[in-house]
Amino acid sequence: MAEAKLSIRNLSKTFVTDRGETVALRGVDLDIGDNEFVALVGTSGCGKSTLLSIAAGLETASEGTIRMDGADIEGPGLDRGVVFQSYTLLPWLTAQANVEFALKASGKSSKEAAAIARDHMHLVGLDGFEKAYPAELSGGMKQRVAIARALAYRPKMLLMDEPFGALDALTRHHMQELLTGIWEKHRLTVLFITHDVEEAVYLSDRVAVMTNRPGRIKLVVPITLERPRRYMMTASPEFQALHREVMEAIRSESLVAAGFGAELG
Incomplete structure (x- = not known):
């Protein structure tokens, strides 16, 4: 690499x-x-x-x-952009304003922040929800806003x-x-x-x-x-073999944590 x-x-x-x-x-x-x-x-x-x-x-x-x-x-x-399981959106701001907030904090002007935020709301499929408040959004939509916010200021990671x-x-x-x-x-x-x-x-x-x-x-x-x-890949033999390899590695650790030897696997 x-x-x-x-x-x-x-x-x-x-x-x-x-x-x-x-x-x-x-x-x-x-x-x-x-x-x-x-x-x-x-x-x-x-x-x-x-x-x-x-x-x-x-x-x-x-x-x-x-x-x-x-x-x-x-x-x-x-x-570095960070996205957690909890959405960490500001409830008093609209969805787009939450994205703009991070951009303004990074030094963007209000006009620049609004344009970039709109682009990223579109990127995550939230056209039409720019003015919605977090309480009006589903869990998946809130996480889309969080992803848009994390990506908007162009992090490297x-x-x-x-x-x-x-x-x-x-x-x-x-x-x-x-x-x-x-x-x-x-x-x-x-x-x-x-x-x-x-x-x-x-x-x-x-x-x-x-x-x-x-x-x-x-x-x-x-x-x-x-x-x-594509999600249909999850049914393929190649996907199932990779899934099994990772699962077996985790399972052996679980057995040890539970006080059993890996030989029980």
Whole structure:
């Protein structure tokens, strides 16, 4: 792979509280290439969200390095867009005004922000809902606004933490198709956290599986499915084989976490 857009080396994170220390990550190594889509999966509590928060600059590593384009990540920045499971929209602003808010904060004029926001509302399929308030939107529509807001200021990388986890199954499938369509047209680097293995395989170029806490990268599975992706691919033998490989890696960690040996698999 060419020089990594995001490079993580021997990264560890320990949380210290009154109750003692919790080692969330230990010795994580991962490279993500320019315009590559990588999904991160693993058992609950393995440190996926902690790793993404460090990449976003919302947490600091205890040891190791994390660099983007060769520069250390030392805090949040406009080079990274972040989308969480919770929509984090400002309820007193319309959908378009939520997108404009982020653009104005990045230094755009009101006129520029309005034009860019309209373009991105169209990009996520929300024409006609520009003046709607978050309370008037469905969960999937709110997440579309959040994605439009994250993309509007042209970040080099998109960090997504279970963005579709709160949606019903049908809406989730629609959002997956929307996201992969946007990514295939407007390539950018993506780190995507999910518990849904089918989602990870469908969206990604590679799926990285983490161990139990303290988390590290156990296995990286290249996803060899053709693009553009279509949801009917999920029934193909190739898709099912990739799904099974990732599931077996996670399941072996689950068995260990439950106190059973991997030999029970």
